[in-house]
Amino acid sequence: MTLDDTIAAIATAPGAAGLAVVRVSGRDAVAIAERVVPRAALAAAPSHTLHHAWAIADSTARAGGSRGDASGATGHARENEARASDACEDETLDEVVVALFRAPRSYTREDVVEISCHGGALPARRVLDALLAAGARLAGPGEFTLRAFLNGRLDLAQAEAVADLIHAETDRARSLALAQLSGALSRRIAAIEERVTDALAEIEARVDFAEDVGGIEVPEHVVRGLSAVADELSDMLAGAAYGRAVREGVRVPLVGRPNAGKSSLFNALVGEARAIVASEPGTTRDRVSEAVEIAGVRVTLSDTAGLRDPGDAIEAEGVARAREALRGAQAIVWVVDGSRPLGAADFALAGEFAGAAVTLALNKSDLPRAADVERLRAAANGHAPRVVPVSATAGTGIDDLRRALGEALGAGGAEGAALAVGNARHAEALSEARRALDRATQAARELAPGEIVALELREALHALGAVTGRAVAEDVLDRIFGRFCVGK
């Protein structure tokens, strides 16, 4: 890895589009681009300007640039050479618009030139070839972002958000990544770090300046403050499940006894929803799995259908299938035929719900209700299921069910999605911080010595720093001296 050279790559996704952008970044970005778009006169142009120009294959460039590269990139060099030799001397490649961003006000904090070509694979490809021939090196995956990180333009959380943004499949996932990219998450965590550091200063002051500050080990207002911080982390973590759902998508099985109406409900949900991907390969046999977007989450609904064998083993088999579908599910839809009295088969499933968020679809709402909802609630003990009357055949209640499922996934909470913690690494760090804070408040309430409480707080700060990449370098003493009159 090196930051010394100039990299180039096509920055837009492949495929038919109106425009394709080729990005160049590095110390020689301007000089290299100049040779491909000489009429843009970049050398003298100010930063943040657009220039209309013609891209040409520079006859003098040959396969220059990367040939002398000692970093073992001879493969690149040969490839560049081959491409360059395809182009005729001073051949015009495309009519382009050139955007110039001078360091440090650019994505990578290096000089960046972006060349917008006409869409389609060929023009951008030929412009890229010309840039490589002029001395740029083909960028590796994520290398622009890596440079932005290494140059201090992005912190770790932001750099990760870039990757999320690129891979976002729903609008919600995109806005979540954008929020993180803007540093909103980092800022929020920095604010939490501040409060923990303040509490630490209060405690350290009592340890190091016993004679001056005196008083009890950890004052009540500090304990209260720490509890508040722990609560805030809990809120963020509650949003984390949704954030993760948005970022990674979730699988939601529809479970219920045979004839509860799972398949028709599945069809109703899928039929009305906008399917955003085709059926997953390998699961098409009975069309039992389909991805839809619900509350910004890519939800792969799966029907545990196909259990039609008549016989004694039905209940046992149904439970076995459901158990498999339930394994690791974050949320489930429990389908119950509301027009029939509840049977043992209905309740047998409830024991398998484990940690999943349960949405109860009380199907066949067009018929008189015979099921006892309160017994169902009691059966799904601890899961506090949202109960939604639906009629798969009449098509009523489907929107309500979708909304309830979205809520079960965590959407619409106070946290909203704007600041949800979508990244597993972040969620882990935050829960580590919360555990440390819980231990700290616990220790304080048990009147543990200050340096024990301080140990927990330092661990919490260490965990929080893992999200933003900021270490606990904060000078606690600065705060002590700012607030207390200490010293002999």
Add this chain to the structure above:
Amino acid sequence: MREPSSHDGPGSESSADLTFDIVVVGAGHAGCEAAAAAARMGLSTALLTVKLDDTAKMSCNPAIGGIAKGHMVRELDALGGVMARVTDRAGIQFKTLNRGRGPAVWSPRAQCDKARYSVEMATLLESVPNLTRVSGVANHVCLERGRVAALELADGRRLACRACVITPGTFLNGLIHIGDTQVPGGRIGEHAARALSECLAELGLERGRLKTGTPPRLHRDTIDWDAMQPQPGDDPPQPLSHWTERLEVDQVLCWLTATNARTHAVIRDNLARSPLYSGQIRGTGPRYCPSLEDKVVKFPERESHRVFIEPEGRDAPEIYVNGVSTSMPAEVQLEFIRTMQGLERAEMIRPGYAVEYDFVLPHQLTHALEVKGARGLYLAGQICGTSGYEEAAVQGFMAGVNAALGLKGRPPLVLGRDQAYIGVLIDDLVTREHREPYRMFTSAAEHRLLLRADNADERLAAIGADLGLLNAAQAERVRAKYESIEREERGGTSGVATWSAEWRESFEVRARYRGYIERQRRMAERARSLEDVVLPDALWSGELGGMSHEALEKLRRWRPTTVGQASRIAGVSPSDVTVLLVHAKRHAGLAGATT
């Protein structure tokens, strides 16, 4: 110890020349430790001081130890230093601070008889072989081919040597302020070392200026003792030294009084007369030891500040007024002193004053406290930007030990941050930026639960023995202590009942805090992994893209030798550290490729 064999007085150059392995400049707390350690390690050592009587003077408060400082004294003692032993002989009140908190921050402190402390230290030094006391003023360090060759004195004498430890304290270009009066000097009534400071500048060392202060001293017979609250020592008293078998001392009392609205009014009315507020003083003072002026101005909401009244000796007339360091004119000092309960009729023996002095920005030192680029030249104490007797003493010891190790061709002794407060102190000094005098706090040690006063011997005695500064019996005692404790922890029956109080305390602390200590140990190991990534010096001269301008500037200035050190430099962010790791890896790769 022997007196110099010939002393022909000023001007006689040839006959007065003496040759030593190591010359220590200054016989304060740093200098005494440096000289004792170097001489005991077998090097012929000279201890240079202006007046031979001035040995280990306690220029400010009459106590050794205290929070975090007491830890360092214990560590020093476990390594074979002398401060704790002298303190046990000169102490008049012993107290473990922070007893109400956890054992990691229990800190021993002893009020001392100041005069006795000097005498006891001088007596101890007398008994050290290879040590020569020399009276004189250091002017110039002579280097030859980048190595220390000699020290020139103001009277023209030249002490040939191979290493030199400079510990001038506040004497380095010292300037005393009392009101608008300014007098050059390091202590009231004494000289200032100007030439030495200039010499260090000529060596290319960047200097800064710091300020410290001391409160007025009152006359014992003019204080109304009954009007104040007595502050007794511990009963029974615990010695500071691991090697003090018995401590028999008739302890004295300290006393507590406080400032009040009238005191603060006197300060406010006279602020313009304080050199701190008139702009006369440029040096930065310590925030943790603020002058009374600072307390009143910066904390206007506080109606009262505690003031401890401490005797400077068992019979000495001087009484130290702890908490009212000031540089106000003498008459203002007397006026505000007399506003306090018990001090209404007090007379001053000496006014308080502020002193400004030069220090050498310590990033120019290695972790061995050796000046980078001047082999054999070591600095210790206030010259490195610290304050406090204990901070000075431990540096003096480390500088003396490293000077000796260097001359013996052995690698320097560098203690880790998870090994000793001494390690934290020196690492903080040489890898961080300092704007005020550095004092040790327990919160500076991220592995605090491992660095207790009760286990200093476990952590460091083996090193002291290896240096030859502890004898075989001492090393054996420590070994036996921890062997017994560990046997007991495994469920053995070594008979706790027969143990000394010291052993029992160690055992109980370990039992009570086992879980936390274990966690702290794991955290320390985690930190070590970063600490151990070595940054080759060649890295700093090469291209280092991808770092913030500030970080790059700082790194080139400090030239840290490990990633851990780099990460502690202010202005170096974790993302800079990440980049640094990348560069270090690349550098290692290149180095690997060329070999």
